[in-house]
Amino acid sequence: MTTNPQPSLPIDTSRAHPARVYDWLLGGKDNYPVDEAVGEKLPPEARDAARQNRQFMHRAAAWLAGQGIDQFLDIGTGIPTAPNLHQIVQNIVPSASVVYTDNDPIVLRHAEALLVSRPEGATDYIQADVRRPEDIVQHARHVLDFDRPIALSLIALMHFITDEQDAHGIVRALVDTLPTGSYLVLSHAASDLFPELAAQVTAEYAKGGIQLGFRTRPEVERFFEGLDLVPPGLVTATEWVQPTPTSEPEASGIYSGVARVS
Template sequence: MSGNQYPSAVPDKLNTGVAHNARVWNYWVGGKDHYEVDQQVGDQVAAMFPVIRDVARADRDFLGRAVRFLASDRGVRQFLDIGTGLPTLENTHEIAQRIAPESRIVYVDNDPIVLVHARSLLVGAPQGATDYIDADAHRPDSIIERASETLDLDRPVAVMMLGILNFILDTEQALHTVRRIMASVPSGSYLVMTHPTTDTDLGGEGNVEAMKFWNANATPPITARSRSEINAFFEGLDLLPPGLVSCSRWRAASESPVVLPQFGAVAVKP
């Protein structure tokens, strides 16, 4: 990654007067990279939908379990993490390179505050590679082109899309993004995904009003999807056990983890 891709200050397009998902999420998981407006909106959403902090933490825990599983059990050495968010403890490259220092990781985001913090995402094991690209999930061809500068797309890649497709409001566009990226990676690659839902069996009905409030007071706008809609993202792929479940229950360490309205799954490309 060339030096001129690092900003020396907060970019002009960074709006600190409106709550932003990356910063609010950081607040919910106990981070420090947020502003007062993010805390205010985050507290209001949490008051309307109290499990949201648990969802944020469970989503992060899911990432750790998925990366460890793929690196340790499946021998994956390349990760394309789309919708990176603000760096916290146990980022994708830290987990993967602890298991296999030669692992190569590309982070993708187009949030200016994430770009500000990109340096901390690029301190990886010297045997491998860690890169960050500023790109939009609505434009998968750009992601593929730039990721190929660091990743060998003739070898399996774990495509990580945690909590990102819910910001692509048009379902057909979201499906296109997933299918285009998965078409660019070979057999033996993986799709790792989490996505919020309104399905009542996961307690998702509370997402409806909370997301209405979010869309009126924060950015970017968000949507939830049903189990069947989320299942469609895995069309042509083989879901690994336990399938599409509450992300808190995917290969969980405890026997009876709480069910949360955030689906999670890992699938392999045959």
């Protein structure tokens, strides 16, 4: 089943939005000139990073479903791009339930049309901001059973939340609601792998009114404090559980990890 999303709110086309810039980087059409203007000024590696990040999500979601996880809370969903998370996990566990969250109204408009669950499972969508984790959890409880393991997915989201906005505290608040056996899936842009490139990307986003907070490896590792990182640990997006590691992984400026709540 799919539950009914909230009424759509007006879309602000005068300012760039991370979800729409990301859509442009992935070759999507659900963006506006203001978003394209930001994307066009980014280096070519930004498109590579978007693709690598998306592929990491695919692999991590499939791995979790393979472990028997059948509940997912995906925050920072972005504009739907097939295959979406629920399509991946429900292909493995048809009865899986997925709750999507984003703060861009355009995502809500597409959610109603694209986030269609298998009959055995459930999908839901809430327009909300990760900076208000209590609102997200309160809504998610209507679909997900917080007495059973849940996979919390924060894909390329937390580098849009600065230290002043307490990024680590937000993730901790969300993780603290999860029962034992749950997982945190997180990817995050690095400031220390390719420093000059990271500085260029940060500057171009800032010109578009989007503040970024890329982080070092130790700073990203803090998001996983108290959790058990599964192999291969905190690595780049292209290094995380490659299905056929026949060659050296492609270079990546994205840190990625999956960790279990014990």
